Amino acid sequence: MTDSTVVLDVQHVSRTFGGLKAVSDVAMFIRQGELVGLIGPNGAGKTTLFNLLTGVYEPSEGKILFNGESVGGLKPYQITQKGAARTFQNIRLFGDLSVLDNVKVAYHQHTKHSVWSSILRLPSHFKGEQEITEKAIEFLKIFKLDGKQNELAKNLPYGEQRRLEIARALAARPKLLLLDEPAAGMNPQETHDLMELIQWIRKEFDLTILLIEHDMSLVMGVCERIYVLDRGILIADGTPSEIRSNPKVIEAYLGQEV
Ligand SMILES: Nc1ncnc2c1ncn2[C@@H]1O[C@H](COP(=O)(O)OP(=O)(O)OP(=O)(O)O)[C@@H](O)[C@H]1O
Numbered sequence: 001m002t003d004s005t006v007v008l009d010v011q012h013v014s015r016t017f018g019g020l021k022a023v024s025d026v027a028m029f030i031r032q033g034e035l036v037g038l039i040g041p042n043g044a045g046k047t048t049l050f051n052l053l054t055g056v057y058e059p060s061e062g063k064i065l066f067n068g069e070s071v072g073g074l075k076p077y078q079i080t081q082k083g084a085a086r087t088f089q090n091i092r093l094f095g096d097l098s099v100l101d102n103v104k105v106a107y108h109q110h111t112k113h114s115v116w117s118s119i120l121r122l123p124s125h126f127k128g129e130q131e132i133t134e135k136a137i138e139f140l141k142i143f144k145l146d147g148k149q150n151e152l153a154k155n156l157p158y159g160e161q162r163r164l165e166i167a168r169a170l171a172a173r174p175k176l177l178l179l180d181e182p183a184a185g186m187n188p189q190e191t192h193d194l195m196e197l198i199q200w201i202r203k204e205f206d207l208t209i210l211l212i213e214h215d216m217s218l219v220m221g222v223c224e225r226i227y228v229l230d231r232g233i234l235i236a237d238g239t240p241s242e243i244r245s246n247p248k249v250i251e252a253y254l255g256q257e258v
Pocket of ligand 1: 017020022040041042043044045046047048049
């Protein structure tokens, strides 16, 4: 892929666990600003692919390029520093920290805040700290969580914890945002609102988004392009209407509504 607008370029990536090929020879790309869906039945390899893209696992074979640079073998924090942030299927907040501190922790990673100024408690430390707090509150406002900034993250209702996870990922100022089932456990109204919010933050923050989601109507409604995995193999890619009428996809989801 020589197209300079390609942010993520996955080249024939495989990952094996023992005898099982969880991801097999997957090739895909995402262009700057796209909102792309990744779907597939249970156990298809979606989360494994996310884990490969974010450095949790190393590919057994193949290459992953982020903005033209190979990120294979980098640790998750190094990939975050290169501009890719993610949320998890199983929410991973700091439950015993406040809502505000959860966002501040992520924001800290991206400020040039001198360690010495913090240790010596220089005025620049307090100024920096105040700026981070203000920025974090801005993110909380976007996700309608600013009224809950002092609550412990673990005490938030489930839907709000999911929103906080996205706020935190966004505070790391990513270029590429990977969302693993962001609407899981949400009711239909919360899901609808979340999807509108995802479309809005994409524009507002100039993001490129890859979204894993089980709710088909939701994926079909918001994504411009969709990749379909089944048993580790990429069986289709295309626009929502192409995917809806693709015989391989219908077969993979037999008995379910696509
Ligand atoms: N660390 C691991 N060790 C062994 N097998 C694994 C590991 N991680 C994933 N697998 C296996 O790889 C396959 C793909 O799993 P994965 O979780 O990526 O699928 P998925 O599409 O995200 O599924 P779901 O929609 O149920 O979350 C499954 O058979 C799973 O059991």
